[in-house]
Amino acid sequence: MENGTIESKKIYPSPNPHVRLSEIVYWSDGLKVKGLLAEPKKQGNYSGILYLRGGIQSIGMVRPARIAQFASQGFIIFAPYYRGNRGGEGRDEFAGADRWDAVYGVDVLKQFCNGSIHVLAFSRGGIMALWTAVLRDDITSVVTWAGVTDTVLTYKERPDMRRMMKRLYGGTPNTALTAYEERNPLLRLNETDAPFLIIHGLKDENVSPGQAYLLEEALKMNGQAHETWYFPEYTHFFPPAANRKTARALAEWMRRQERH
Numbered sequence: 001m002e003n004g005t006i007e008s009k010k011i012y013p014s015p016n017p018h019v020r021l022s023e024i025v026y027w028s029d030g031l032k033v034k035g036l037l038a039e040p041k042k043q044g045n046y047s048g049i050l051y052l053r054g055g056i057q058s059i060g061m062v063r064p065a066r067i068a069q070f071a072s073q074g075f076i077i078f079a080p081y082y083r084g085n086r087g088g089e090g091r092d093e094f095a096g097a098d099r100w101d102a103v104y105g106v107d108v109l110k111q112f113c114n115g116s117i118h119v120l121a122f123s124r125g126g127i128m129a130l131w132t133a134v135l136r137d138d139i140t141s142v143v144t145w146a147g148v149t150d151t152v153l154t155y156k157e158r159p160d161m162r163r164m165m166k167r168l169y170g171g172t173p174n175t176a177l178t179a180y181e182e183r184n185p186l187l188r189l190n191e192t193d194a195p196f197l198i199i200h201g202l203k204d205e206n207v208s209p210g211q212a213y214l215l216e217e218a219l220k221m222n223g224q225a226h227e228t229w230y231f232p233e234y235t236h237f238f239p240p241a242a243n244r245k246t247a248r249a250l251a252e253w254m255r256r257q258e259r260h
Contacts, residue, residue: 001027003100004107012036016068024078028104029097031089035080035105036062038071039112047140047258048113050105050132051079054123054146056092056164061085069244070120073251078109082128094124094168095151095183099131106136116140118254119194123207123236124148130185130215133192141257142192143250145199146207146236149215151183157208186218195225195257197250201234227253 001007005027012021022037040046049070053062062079070077080101083090092098106117119142121129126147133139148154152173155165166172169179196219200212209230219226229246231238238246 001030003027003029004104004110006108006111007032009037012064014038014068015065016072018042019068019071021064021068024108025088026104026108028083028101029090031083033080033083033090033101034086034088035078035101035108036064036067037108037112038064038067038077038079040071040074040076044074045114046074046076047116047118047254048109049075049077049254050102050109050117050119050129051077052102052119052121052125052128052132053079053081054125056094056124069247070251073248075118075251075254076109076113078105078112080105094165095127095131095148096168099128099135102128102132103135106132106138116258118143118257120250120254121145121147126207126211126215127151127183127185130189133194134185134188137192139192139194141197141254142194143197143199143254144212144215145246145250146201146204147198147211147215148207149186149211151180152177153208153211153214155180157210158206186214189215189218189224190222193224195260196227197253198226198228198230199246199250200228200230201236201238202230202232203234204236206236 007025014021084092126144
């Protein structure tokens with residue numbers, strides 16, 4: 001079956017009366033993978049946002065309220081769960097072959113929106129977003145919020161994730177460096193011309209600001225368009241009011257990229 005083909009679509013309970021949610025099963029690399037689609041109920045000409053979740057397996061799973069929040073701002077959102085999650089086939093590899101679930105998620109989204117595709121990523125989704133921009137040539141903009149950019153740095157920073165990474169990558173950065181390097185999109189960023197917005201709380205201990213600085217540095221070296229919003233007072237999770245304000249601001253930033 002062709003990548004990005006929708007196998008099934010069923011109604012999913014929506015937390016917002018103005019937003020319709022559907023759970024979609026689609027094809028990625030011969031696997032049936034699931035994701036959540038959010039559409040404003042009001043008819044309109046809407047751009048798309050590919051929302052790339054953080055975490056792995058049940059940790060950091062797509063939240064219906066979160067994607068409904070962006071849909072209510074006038075976007076159609078598709079959020080892949082990634083392979084091996086919620087009954088999807090295959091195995092979540094933390095930015096391995098599962099990056100194709102994000103890449104082909106764009107093809108799913110294009111079946112519902114006006115063709116303008118923005119990528120919005122949180123945490124682990126950051127590295128998935130960079131790969132999506134590198135591997136496709138039809139991305140309008142990329143927003144990475146508290147995003148992972150380098151798996152070696154993640155291994156060093158997060159002792160609690162080392163066991164999982166050793167299992168998935170076949171060792172540590174010292175013993176299986178190739179597996180870590182293969183997941184590093186920073187060396188291939190020059191293959192995308194999408195503008196980037198980097199959002200990061202400088203008190204973030206889950207994904208250090210160093211990850212954002214690495215991405216910023218790579219974009220600067222390539223002379224690529226980017227903007228940074230650093231928040232000295234916030235951690236990995238912004239307080240609710242700041243979160244809503246930042247979400248509205250980034251939606252406006254995306255709209256500006258369409259006009260450029």
